[in-house]
Amino acid sequence: MAKKPIPYKIYLSEDEIPKQWYNLNAAMKRKHDPFLNPATLQPCTADDLRPVFCDECIEQELDRTHEYIDIPEEIRSFYKMYRPSPLVRAYCLEKALGTPAEIYYKFEGNNTSGSHKLNSAVAQAYYAKKQGLKSITTETGAGQWGTALSMASAYFGLDLTVYMVKVSSEQKPHRREVMRTYGAKVVASPSDTTEAGRKILKEFPGTGGSLGCAISEAVERAVSSDSCRYVLGSVLDHVVLHQSVIGLEAKAALEKYGVQPDMIIGCCGGGSNFGGLIAPFMGEKIAGKNGIEFVGVEPASCPSLTRGRYAYDFCDSAKITPLARMYTLGSGFMPSPNHAGGLRYHGMSPIVSELYHEGYMRAVAVEQTKVFEAAEQFARTEGILPAPESSHAIRVAIDEAIKCKETGEKKVILFGLTGTGYFDMTAYKQYNDGAMTDRIPTDEDLAQGFATIPDIPQNKEN
């Protein structure tokens, strides 16, 4: 039977938006080690987490048994405003490369937040509203997560306070304005609104702040009020769960045309996009039903998977969060300036870490200038100006397609295009001016980071 011709963009109908998320955690044969309460070094219980996170998110976080979890109708209604996202056949890129490979990308940037972050922001805002909370709070660096949460909070009528790393809020005033337009209160961190902020300001007057400090401020705000909770945009299991909507839609769209990917590529920062993209495909691989090659791509300047250690570490540099066992460069690791703000994270989702540890996937680290080279080629052929983060995946997809040209293999490559680069033009300017450089950490840089990994019994046993 003749195959149906594949359009440039495969759109599922709104009825085909998944009705359930896919819980990769339940599919994994060996589960990742539990989060630890830093005070007791015992596995975190729901009660440990309750002052910080919404109840339903905690339940999802700790759920290792249900492979499918219902998506509430209220969340699906919001999803209908911007989902299903298109699965694009990169005909123009294939032609430009002269490759026999078929390249597909799942494009998550077609919404005002400009990235996949909205998928979890909506879910977390909904659960906060459902619990009767009045407000939520979070931190943001580059601003994508803060923007996504602003949109979700406006929709559900929640007050939102975003602690934005001060230097980012000064360098990216436009992102700040998008959040304000959606009604969020944006506070440059460190601020005088919290104990943590005041302490830092006293010690380091004039500091530009850090993500660690912004997290501390947001968590302090959440735990000091009964009607407020903290929400996080990556790393945690329930965020990966929400992002599985990416993989589920991609799988359904490919199956409509009888296409089976040979390779799935995604960029890895905290791991939520990558984990969500691969989720249902990886579930099948674990069950022995496919032989897909999974590739996580990280910046050479922040190589947690390729050069990090698998150990218990804090999720933040202020060392106030629970300990997660993950691939980490140490919470004190200082990545060199790299414009892919969303990938400048010392650790990695415990789910993705465990999959990597067990050999279900491989990881590649790529240099920034090569990433922007790929971004430019992609923009000029496929039309879409990609985010620097997403362009890490584009780089490897192009490299693999070129290999196919050499070997003649007709591989089917799927990659995640997580977002657009409209707010990253300073980085593009540096590239256009020929002023972009790569800085790869030396072994000494890494040793300094590793020295900040906590010296606890669990890390000795592993």
Next chain:
Amino acid sequence: MAKKPIPYKIYLSEDEIPKQWYNLNAAMKRKHDPFLNPATLQPCTADDLRPVFCDECIEQELDRTHEYIDIPEEIRSFYKMYRPSPLVRAYCLEKALGTPAEIYYKFEGNNTSGSHKLNSAVAQAYYAKKQGLKSITTETGAGQWGTALSMASAYFGLDLTVYMVKVSSEQKPHRREVMRTYGAKVVASPSDTTEAGRKILKEFPGTGGSLGCAISEAVERAVSSDSCRYVLGSVLDHVVLHQSVIGLEAKAALEKYGVQPDMIIGCCGGGSNFGGLIAPFMGEKIAGKNGIEFVGVEPASCPSLTRGRYAYDFCDSAKITPLARMYTLGSGFMPSPNHAGGLRYHGMSPIVSELYHEGYMRAVAVEQTKVFEAAEQFARTEGILPAPESSHAIRVAIDEAIKCKETGEKKVILFGLTGTGYFDMTAYKQYNDGAMTDRIPTDEDLAQGFATIPDIPQNKEN
């Protein structure tokens, strides 16, 4: 028979992208008066235009007989990368307003140029390539048109030089970088690369430039080379023709669900978006087949339709272009600062002008702060951050929906959402800070502008 339920977003398939544009010019019973050669005051011939524009665009410009004109397959291939654009049912906005009206919008911002401008940029770049030209040139103010043309030029392998008003290029460096990423050469105007630029620089050293000056530079560049032509992003008939793809898709999508609009609303700057959106619907109205109410929305700060004169005038402030009979405030009119850069134009498409003159449509002028109020409400309910230009149409759509609430009428309202506001955050900041003001021209301001309308016999006769 029960009506099919209407989804949030109606996507046509790629096969349903129109195969022909709709030429409103052919449908009009009374044609608009011809362009005049400013040297002879005689109607422009194809030969007059040939040194400036591509041959095929000139042919389309002068075509008043063919109601449908084929879209070449190469252009349709490019369209497939970002079209069909979604027709969205604004369920969330309807709910927020509590209106019995049905609101739909055709969203043209879902591409990297961020606006409908790409529809004509692709066509004009294609025709330049087909004619064997090596390069094209244009001017840009706010940058949307320049960005669209950069994308099209990259795709077809044409060299592009964009003359960007100097003050814009300094205020909007990010737009400039998008164009550079697509390989365009962006020259701040006035520049020393042309006679016109050098003259202005000598007369007014340190000037921030103007659109009129940038047009002069681009046209000079085009006419001084056999392998280069000038392209324009609005006003002209062939641009309106290319933009008819918006209206054709909107009509097809509505018909699929048996929906007939009662009112179509669009913002009017040069008129290409509005003309394109209404084209096939207006064709039917002229033929007596529907009674749709058409509403063009312009900024109160630049009210060419509502307060202008219907007269022959230059299309640019440097007075080098042909004369067009249109609603105009005079090419020397200086609109007060208004962030909707795309609507700060003294004139109006001759097609739209003639339709307005004959009473086929009405026009409304709205104030900037009210426009941003609507933009904010739209962003918070519908998720999309709209461009200031597009928000003029949103303002009137909301006003009309509120009227329906009062009267109980279940009107079907369609409006054009031409683009996104990601590069307009300076304007949003002003609004968020409560620092935005409205400046409406006084009768004296208008008189000053009218005084620059040329004193030629044709203007006396009309």
